[in-house]
Amino acid sequence: MALTLWGSTEVSALIGGPFTTAEVHARLRREIDTMNAHKVQYWPVFFLQDNELAGCAGLRPYRTGEDVFELGVHLRPSYWGQGIALEAALAVVAYAFEHMAAKSLFAGHHP
Template identity: 35%
Template sequence: MGQEIVFPVLKTERLILRKITETDASSIYTYLSDPEVMKYYGLEPFQSVQDALAEISWYESIFKEQTGIRWGISLKDSDRIIGSCGFLNTVSSHYRTDIGFEVSKEYWGQGIGSEAIMAIIHYAFEHMNIQRIQALIEPPNIASQKMVEKAGFLREGLLRKYEYACGKFDDLYMYGLLKEDYKL
Protein backbone atom coordinates (compact mmCIF):
# COMPACT_ATOMS: atom_id res chain seq x y z
CA MET A 1 0.00 0.00 0.00
CA GLY A 2 1.48 3.33 -1.10
CA GLN A 3 1.91 6.28 1.20
CA GLU A 4 -0.67 9.01 0.67
CA ILE A 5 0.81 12.21 -0.68
CA VAL A 6 -0.01 15.26 1.44
CA PHE A 7 -1.47 18.17 -0.52
CA PRO A 8 0.90 21.15 -0.13
CA VAL A 9 -0.54 24.42 1.19
CA LEU A 10 1.30 27.50 -0.11
CA LYS A 11 1.17 30.97 1.44
CA THR A 12 2.09 34.29 -0.15
CA GLU A 13 1.85 37.86 1.10
CA ARG A 14 -1.92 38.03 0.46
CA LEU A 15 -2.98 34.50 -0.47
CA ILE A 16 -3.39 30.96 0.72
CA LEU A 17 -3.24 28.29 -1.99
CA ARG A 18 -4.90 25.12 -0.76
CA LYS A 19 -6.69 21.95 -1.78
CA ILE A 20 -10.14 22.48 -3.26
CA THR A 21 -12.85 20.33 -1.69
CA GLU A 22 -16.53 19.69 -2.39
CA THR A 23 -17.43 22.40 0.14
CA ASP A 24 -15.90 24.90 -2.33
CA ALA A 25 -18.27 23.90 -5.16
CA SER A 26 -20.55 26.95 -4.90
CA SER A 27 -17.57 29.36 -4.88
CA ILE A 28 -16.10 27.66 -7.94
CA TYR A 29 -19.46 27.62 -9.69
CA THR A 30 -19.76 31.38 -9.11
CA TYR A 31 -16.72 32.26 -11.21
CA LEU A 32 -16.67 29.27 -13.62
CA SER A 33 -20.24 30.09 -14.69
CA ASP A 34 -19.11 33.59 -15.74
CA PRO A 35 -18.74 33.73 -19.57
CA GLU A 36 -15.92 36.30 -19.29
CA VAL A 37 -13.86 34.09 -16.95
CA MET A 38 -14.51 31.06 -19.18
CA LYS A 39 -13.78 32.86 -22.46
CA TYR A 40 -10.33 31.22 -22.82
CA TYR A 41 -10.78 28.28 -20.45
CA GLY A 42 -11.56 25.68 -23.11
CA LEU A 43 -14.93 24.77 -21.60
CA GLU A 44 -18.41 26.24 -21.79
CA PRO A 45 -19.47 28.29 -18.73
CA PHE A 46 -20.67 25.98 -15.97
CA GLN A 47 -24.44 25.52 -15.81
CA SER A 48 -24.75 24.06 -12.30
CA VAL A 49 -22.97 23.30 -9.06
CA GLN A 50 -22.80 19.73 -10.40
CA ASP A 51 -20.37 20.99 -13.08
CA ALA A 52 -18.21 22.46 -10.29
CA LEU A 53 -18.30 19.14 -8.40
CA ALA A 54 -17.14 17.35 -11.57
CA GLU A 55 -14.27 19.84 -11.89
CA ILE A 56 -13.27 19.25 -8.26
CA SER A 57 -13.35 15.51 -8.90
CA TRP A 58 -10.99 16.05 -11.84
CA TYR A 59 -8.63 18.09 -9.59
CA GLU A 60 -8.60 15.18 -7.15
CA SER A 61 -7.92 12.62 -9.89
CA ILE A 62 -4.94 14.45 -11.42
CA PHE A 63 -3.39 14.83 -7.97
CA LYS A 64 -3.94 11.16 -7.14
CA GLU A 65 -2.56 10.07 -10.54
CA GLN A 66 0.35 12.53 -10.16
CA THR A 67 -0.34 14.09 -13.56
CA GLY A 68 -1.12 17.48 -12.06
CA ILE A 69 -2.10 19.55 -9.06
CA ARG A 70 -4.64 22.35 -8.73
CA TRP A 71 -4.68 24.81 -5.85
CA GLY A 72 -7.64 26.91 -4.81
CA ILE A 73 -6.77 30.58 -4.38
CA SER A 74 -8.16 32.35 -1.31
CA LEU A 75 -7.33 35.63 0.36
CA LYS A 76 -5.61 35.22 3.73
CA ASP A 77 -8.55 36.80 5.58
CA SER A 78 -11.17 34.58 3.88
CA ASP A 79 -11.49 30.89 3.16
CA ARG A 80 -13.61 31.50 0.02
CA ILE A 81 -12.02 30.25 -3.22
CA ILE A 82 -11.69 33.10 -5.74
CA GLY A 83 -9.76 31.25 -8.42
CA SER A 84 -7.45 28.34 -9.00
CA CYS A 85 -4.04 27.62 -10.43
CA GLY A 86 -1.87 24.64 -10.92
CA PHE A 87 -0.28 22.14 -13.23
CA LEU A 88 -1.69 19.54 -15.59
CA ASN A 89 -0.36 17.14 -18.20
CA THR A 90 2.70 16.57 -16.03
CA VAL A 91 5.10 14.15 -17.70
CA SER A 92 7.60 13.23 -15.00
CA SER A 93 9.79 11.25 -17.43
CA HIS A 94 10.31 14.49 -19.38
CA TYR A 95 10.40 16.76 -16.27
CA ARG A 96 7.67 18.90 -17.87
CA THR A 97 4.26 20.28 -16.91
CA ASP A 98 1.64 22.75 -18.18
CA ILE A 99 0.45 25.66 -16.04
CA GLY A 100 -3.15 26.83 -15.82
CA PHE A 101 -4.96 29.50 -13.84
CA GLU A 102 -8.08 31.60 -13.55
CA VAL A 103 -9.36 34.23 -11.13
CA SER A 104 -12.87 35.47 -10.43
CA LYS A 105 -13.62 38.62 -12.43
CA GLU A 106 -14.13 40.71 -9.29
CA TYR A 107 -10.40 40.23 -8.54
CA TRP A 108 -9.01 40.98 -12.01
CA GLY A 109 -6.31 43.63 -12.21
CA GLN A 110 -5.18 43.23 -8.58
CA GLY A 111 -2.14 41.03 -9.18
CA ILE A 112 -3.79 38.00 -7.55
CA GLY A 113 -3.07 35.71 -10.51
CA SER A 114 0.56 36.81 -10.75
CA GLU A 115 1.12 36.33 -7.03
CA ALA A 116 -0.43 32.86 -7.18
CA ILE A 117 1.48 31.65 -10.25
CA MET A 118 4.81 32.89 -8.89
CA ALA A 119 4.21 30.76 -5.78
CA ILE A 120 3.39 27.61 -7.75
CA ILE A 121 6.27 28.13 -10.22
CA HIS A 122 8.64 28.31 -7.27
CA TYR A 123 7.03 25.16 -5.81
CA ALA A 124 7.36 23.27 -9.12
CA PHE A 125 11.03 24.06 -9.58
CA GLU A 126 11.91 23.45 -5.92
CA HIS A 127 9.72 20.44 -5.02
CA MET A 128 8.32 18.72 -8.14
CA ASN A 129 11.51 17.84 -10.04
CA ILE A 130 10.37 19.95 -13.00
CA GLN A 131 12.73 21.37 -15.63
CA ARG A 132 10.17 23.04 -17.93
CA ILE A 133 6.79 24.70 -17.36
CA GLN A 134 4.62 25.40 -20.39
CA ALA A 135 1.69 27.75 -20.84
CA LEU A 136 -0.72 27.36 -23.77
CA ILE A 137 -2.60 30.61 -24.33
CA GLU A 138 -5.06 31.74 -27.00
CA PRO A 139 -3.73 34.75 -28.98
CA PRO A 140 -6.62 37.08 -27.94
CA ASN A 141 -5.96 36.38 -24.24
CA ILE A 142 -3.59 39.33 -23.76
CA ALA A 143 -3.95 39.45 -19.95
CA SER A 144 -2.68 35.88 -19.52
CA GLN A 145 0.15 36.47 -21.99
CA LYS A 146 1.29 39.52 -20.03
CA MET A 147 1.05 37.59 -16.77
CA VAL A 148 3.26 34.69 -17.89
CA GLU A 149 5.72 37.04 -19.62
CA LYS A 150 6.02 38.98 -16.35
CA ALA A 151 6.81 35.63 -14.66
CA GLY A 152 9.68 35.04 -17.12
CA PHE A 153 8.04 32.80 -19.74
CA LEU A 154 9.16 33.17 -23.35
CA ARG A 155 6.78 32.85 -26.30
CA GLU A 156 8.16 29.97 -28.34
CA GLY A 157 5.68 29.77 -31.16
CA LEU A 158 2.12 29.43 -32.40
CA LEU A 159 0.43 26.04 -32.42
CA ARG A 160 -2.15 26.34 -35.19
CA LYS A 161 -5.59 24.77 -34.57
CA TYR A 162 -4.02 22.97 -31.62
CA GLU A 163 -7.14 22.51 -29.53
CA TYR A 164 -10.78 21.84 -30.28
CA ALA A 165 -12.94 23.47 -27.62
CA CYS A 166 -16.45 24.87 -27.46
CA GLY A 167 -17.18 23.87 -31.06
CA LYS A 168 -14.14 25.49 -32.69
CA PHE A 169 -10.44 24.96 -33.30
CA ASP A 170 -8.18 27.31 -31.36
CA ASP A 171 -4.67 28.47 -32.13
CA LEU A 172 -2.50 28.58 -29.02
CA TYR A 173 0.73 30.35 -28.24
CA MET A 174 3.28 28.07 -26.59
CA TYR A 175 5.16 29.74 -23.77
CA GLY A 176 7.98 28.06 -21.87
CA LEU A 177 9.90 28.70 -18.67
CA LEU A 178 13.01 26.65 -17.93
CA LYS A 179 14.33 26.07 -14.44
CA GLU A 180 17.74 27.54 -15.34
CA ASP A 181 16.08 30.73 -16.61
CA TYR A 182 13.97 31.16 -13.48
CA LYS A 183 15.32 33.33 -10.70
CA LEU A 184 14.42 31.53 -7.45
Protein backbone atom coordinates in the same frame (compact mmCIF):
# COMPACT_ATOMS: atom_id res chain seq x y z
CA MET B 1 -16.02 26.79 -4.56
CA ALA B 2 -15.75 25.13 -7.97
CA LEU B 3 -19.18 26.42 -9.00
CA THR B 4 -18.29 29.92 -7.82
CA LEU B 5 -15.26 29.95 -10.09
CA TRP B 6 -15.92 27.70 -13.09
CA GLY B 7 -19.65 28.39 -13.02
CA SER B 8 -18.93 32.04 -13.78
CA THR B 9 -19.56 32.78 -17.46
CA GLU B 10 -16.82 35.45 -17.39
CA VAL B 11 -14.21 33.02 -16.04
CA SER B 12 -15.31 30.03 -18.06
CA ALA B 13 -15.33 32.01 -21.33
CA LEU B 14 -11.54 32.18 -20.97
CA ILE B 15 -11.13 28.43 -20.45
CA GLY B 16 -13.54 26.87 -22.94
CA GLY B 17 -16.91 27.50 -21.26
CA PRO B 18 -19.53 28.36 -20.33
CA PHE B 19 -19.96 25.20 -18.29
CA THR B 20 -23.08 23.58 -16.95
CA THR B 21 -23.21 22.53 -13.31
CA ALA B 22 -22.58 18.95 -14.42
CA GLU B 23 -19.51 20.05 -16.42
CA VAL B 24 -18.14 21.95 -13.41
CA HIS B 25 -18.57 18.83 -11.27
CA ALA B 26 -16.80 16.75 -13.94
CA ARG B 27 -13.96 19.27 -14.09
CA LEU B 28 -13.58 19.11 -10.30
CA ARG B 29 -13.56 15.30 -10.48
CA ARG B 30 -10.76 15.48 -13.10
CA GLU B 31 -8.77 17.80 -10.82
CA ILE B 32 -9.14 15.35 -7.92
CA ASP B 33 -8.12 12.45 -10.17
CA THR B 34 -5.07 14.42 -11.38
CA MET B 35 -4.06 15.09 -7.77
CA ASN B 36 -4.36 11.41 -6.90
CA ALA B 37 -2.45 10.25 -9.99
CA HIS B 38 0.20 12.95 -10.38
CA LYS B 39 0.33 14.83 -7.04
CA VAL B 40 -0.49 18.18 -8.68
CA GLN B 41 -3.70 20.16 -8.99
CA TYR B 42 -5.16 23.64 -9.14
CA TRP B 43 -5.16 24.96 -5.57
CA PRO B 44 -7.59 27.60 -4.29
CA VAL B 45 -6.33 31.18 -4.14
CA PHE B 46 -7.76 33.38 -1.42
CA PHE B 47 -7.53 37.17 -1.26
CA LEU B 48 -6.16 37.74 2.24
CA GLN B 49 -7.74 41.19 2.68
CA ASP B 50 -11.26 39.74 2.64
CA ASN B 51 -10.63 35.96 2.94
CA GLU B 52 -12.71 35.40 -0.20
CA LEU B 53 -12.00 32.90 -2.95
CA ALA B 54 -10.18 34.83 -5.67
CA GLY B 55 -9.67 31.82 -7.93
CA CYS B 56 -7.25 28.95 -8.33
CA ALA B 57 -3.74 28.33 -9.58
CA GLY B 58 -1.72 25.24 -10.10
CA LEU B 59 -0.21 22.57 -12.25
CA ARG B 60 -1.31 19.71 -14.40
CA PRO B 61 0.80 17.16 -16.24
CA TYR B 62 1.72 18.36 -19.72
CA ARG B 63 4.22 15.73 -20.83
CA THR B 64 4.04 12.92 -18.34
CA GLY B 65 7.28 11.06 -17.87
CA GLU B 66 9.30 14.14 -18.89
CA ASP B 67 8.53 16.25 -15.78
CA VAL B 68 6.91 18.99 -17.87
CA PHE B 69 3.84 20.64 -16.36
CA GLU B 70 1.26 23.16 -17.49
CA LEU B 71 0.80 26.15 -15.20
CA GLY B 72 -2.59 27.80 -14.97
CA VAL B 73 -4.37 30.57 -13.10
CA HIS B 74 -8.13 31.19 -13.08
CA LEU B 75 -9.41 34.27 -11.24
CA ARG B 76 -12.85 35.65 -10.54
CA PRO B 77 -13.45 38.97 -12.38
CA SER B 78 -13.57 41.06 -9.21
CA TYR B 79 -9.93 40.08 -8.60
CA TRP B 80 -8.60 40.80 -12.10
CA GLY B 81 -5.98 43.53 -12.51
CA GLN B 82 -4.64 43.40 -8.95
CA GLY B 83 -1.45 41.40 -9.48
CA ILE B 84 -2.94 38.27 -7.94
CA ALA B 85 -2.34 36.14 -11.05
CA LEU B 86 1.35 37.03 -11.07
CA GLU B 87 1.72 36.36 -7.35
CA ALA B 88 -0.08 33.02 -7.63
CA ALA B 89 1.89 32.00 -10.74
CA LEU B 90 5.21 32.78 -9.04
CA ALA B 91 4.24 30.59 -6.09
CA VAL B 92 3.27 27.77 -8.44
CA VAL B 93 6.54 28.10 -10.39
CA ALA B 94 8.52 27.88 -7.16
CA TYR B 95 6.53 24.83 -6.06
CA ALA B 96 7.01 23.12 -9.44
CA PHE B 97 10.78 23.42 -9.41
CA GLU B 98 11.37 23.00 -5.66
CA HIS B 99 8.94 20.18 -4.89
CA MET B 100 8.02 18.50 -8.17
CA ALA B 101 11.47 18.48 -9.82
CA ALA B 102 9.93 20.02 -12.94
CA LYS B 103 12.26 20.26 -15.89
CA SER B 104 10.10 22.89 -17.58
CA LEU B 105 6.71 24.55 -17.44
CA PHE B 106 4.23 25.40 -20.14
CA ALA B 107 1.55 28.08 -19.92
CA GLY B 108 -0.97 28.89 -22.60
CA HIS B 109 -4.25 30.70 -22.89
CA HIS B 110 -7.62 30.14 -24.46
CA PRO B 111 -8.10 32.39 -27.50
